[in-house]
Amino acid sequence: MQRIQVILTIDMENLPANFQEILQQEQAVVAAWKAEGILEHLYLRDTKNGAVLIFKNLSEGEVEARMQTLPFNLIKKSVEYYNLIQQF
Numbered sequence: 496m497q498r499i500q501v502i503l504t505i506d507m508e509n510l511p512a513n514f515q516e517i518l519q520q521e522q523a524v525v526a527a528w529k530a531e532g533i534l535e536h537l538y539l540r541d542t543k544n545g546a547v548l549i550f551k552n553l554s555e556g557e558v559e560a561r562m563q564t565l566p567f568n569l570i571k572k573s574v575e576y577y578n579l580i581q582q583f
Contacts, residue, residue, distance in 0.1 A: 496551055498535065499501040503565075506572040528561070532580040546573075549579075551572045561565040 511517065525548075528534035536549040550558045555576055562574055 496581070497553070497554055498581065499550045499553065500577040500579055501548040501550065501558060501562060502545065502573075502575040502577075503548065503562070503567065504540075504572040504574075505567055505570050507544045510570065514570075517566045517570065526566055533561075 525534065525537055528550075531545060533550055534548060534549075535551045537538075538547040550561075553562055554560070555578060558576065564566065
């Protein structure tokens with residue numbers, strides 16, 4: 496089963512005034528992905544400037560397309576993608 500790790504960093508120095516509204520929209524999208532079964536894990540970074548997401552059963556291109564739809568995409572600083580191989 497394919498896994499892709501995404502490391503999202505948001506631009507904390509330039510947060511918009513409606514950040515809390517964007518956060519609520521973000522949480523709704525993530526909840527839908529979990530319900531859909533494509534988001535296996537979501538970890539908030541201890542620096543509170545982003546998150547680590549683990550997707551399953553999607554190609555890297557599909558993950559990139561999904562990430563473009565996130566409300567936080569508008570305030571991102573960077574996004575990194577890593578294909579993971581599970582060791583047995």
